[in-house]
Amino acid sequence: MKSNAACSLPELIVVIVNFGMGSKIIRHAKRHGITGATVLLGKGIVKKPLLEFLELHETRKEIVLMGTAADKVEPVMASLMEKFQFEKPHHGIAFSIPINKILGTKLIACDQAQEEREVEDVVYQAIFVIVDKGNAELVIDAAQKAGARGGTIINARGSGIHETAKLFAMEIEPEKEIVLIIAEKQLTDAITAAVRQDLEIDKPGKGIIFVQDISKAYGLR
């Protein structure tokens, strides 16, 4: 770990693109010093009444997670922007969020505690809502009422200790959905409040919400 890698704060780059693009993003990002990436499958949902009526408002998405040093975010993002043109509609979005620690990669050896993170003006925030499977649509509905423009649903499973059970000879865990909503900071409170109320998040076992600052976002309109 004591390599010559520059000591820098870790950041997580998140890129959401159409299905099938994930591998291309990774290939491109690797040329700019990204050492690894993880791809999740998700569903993107947009607010368009006609498409919604036709049930065509869902598209398959890939979410690419790449951990890297803060000083690398800028060049990687710039290059991705140039290649994949996130500023155009439907070309995807990308953002980076600050993280406290990253292990298992040679690049970053910095300890967060020693340095103060530069506080930039936070414009956007990422809202994560984890609910039981089937409720993600309700979350998005509630969020849209409060001003969100769309969201990404990621299938997931498993949760609290009291929820595992055994059916026949197999151990099971309940299926969950993670909803990722990017919103302007001033809307966050309204959105979380709407979701919290509509889905009765405060009752036990109904789900959780957490919010994360976004350092920089691309492709949002």
Added chain:
Amino acid sequence: MNVFTEKIREVLFSVLPVTLIVFIFNLTVTPLGFPLLLRFLLAALLVIIGLAIFLIGVDLAVTPLGTLTGENITKKNKLWILLLAGVILGFFISIAEPGLLVLANQVALVTAGHVSSTGLVIVVSVGLGLLMAFGFVRIVYNVPLNKTLTVLYILAFVLALPTRPEFLAIAFDASGATTGVMAVPFIIALGVGVSALKKDSTASEKDSFGLVAITSVGAILGVQLMSVFAGSKELGDSLHVALSTETSLILPFLEALPGALRETVFVLLPLIVIFLTLQQIMFKLNKKAFRRILKGFIYTLVGLAVFFTGVNAVFMDAGSMVGYKIAGTGNNFLIVVTGFFLGFTTILAEPAVHVLTHQIEDVTSGYVKGKAVLGALALGVGIAVAMSMLRILIPGFQLWHFLLPGYIIAIGMSYFVPQLFVGIAFDAGGVATGPITATFILAFTQGVAEAVEGASVLIDGFGMIAAVALMPIITLQLLGLIFQIKTKKGGLEPDEE
């Protein structure tokens, strides 16, 4: 890019190859005549649009319904509910399958009414239902898929001993016929639904597939039992290929439409009944989700009707014409090569194939790429059709000569290939034998048989579907082996940096 354009693009790339091939044949060895060619292009357009709409419908209705059903009946945690649900679901899906009805009528024909078509449909459907229940039990009690399939296929081959060779072909064809365009997406989703609950994610992934394979053995066993008890007379050769002389462009489509619509309603009905019943007693979906599935069914209905219209109106005619003309050249090499390329390209246009590849991508989070699966599948079907051509051309070459060793290899491989691929491969066997194979390739095979002296349209016509069901199992397991070897390497090598 919204879903519709995405689907159209995906489907376009899968229907274009076969269209191109037929077009090239038209210009070189087998001129189809202008009206038929034009109709073929029009049909290809219908197939593209129909398939795209159908696939949207499957994503909205059929897959969610299957997954929900699988989950809910498992969550009840009662064995009898699981068994009962398996039998009922399997029975009703199978009985509505148009492919099975066609097959049953042919069987009734060759046995001179000894085996009634209704009887056969019921027996096969019961067999399918029983094995569906068995397939559920296998997943929830963690019985390995390869061992399950070994036992089932040994049973099938033991029962094959007292079965007449012609009936053997029918039996193996039945396994392909029952797993049709509606059944496959639903059964795959059922399996995914049951195993998605598993805590152990590797187990969950590998047990997602294999249910189609298990249920289709039910059809094989059903027909074999039937023939053992019913006995059979000498097979007649009463089937003749009618070569199209139709010159009108639009008329065939209008004629095919009512039949296509009826067929579609017929296959969808059991699923809609299942949905409405389970919504009342189990799902209790909210209004939005409920309406969403209903809209999905409308998509499925429209898409499938358009698709069937295109396929039924022209693909059969074009297939038998190409087959007849190509066999007329007397060039055996050309016949076999043509068979390979037609098999290779038509499989890409099979609806269920897209459903399977999507499910594979979803279940493995994109680790197993749909394109790789498509490639292996197309290769397998190409080889299978080429083999069927050989069987027509070489009189002594019988079906079981490659069916038996083929299944021995397939089963043998299942013991050292990653279990995920075993499930995918055996499921693909059922997936490959959909409406396009059953029309275009079957008509092509029969066209060749009609033109080749000494070949019987009926006997050589049967068995092609069996071959198409077998070869992809082997090629996809080979793909699994390649994946296994590649992944091992990747894990050991240090990063490039």
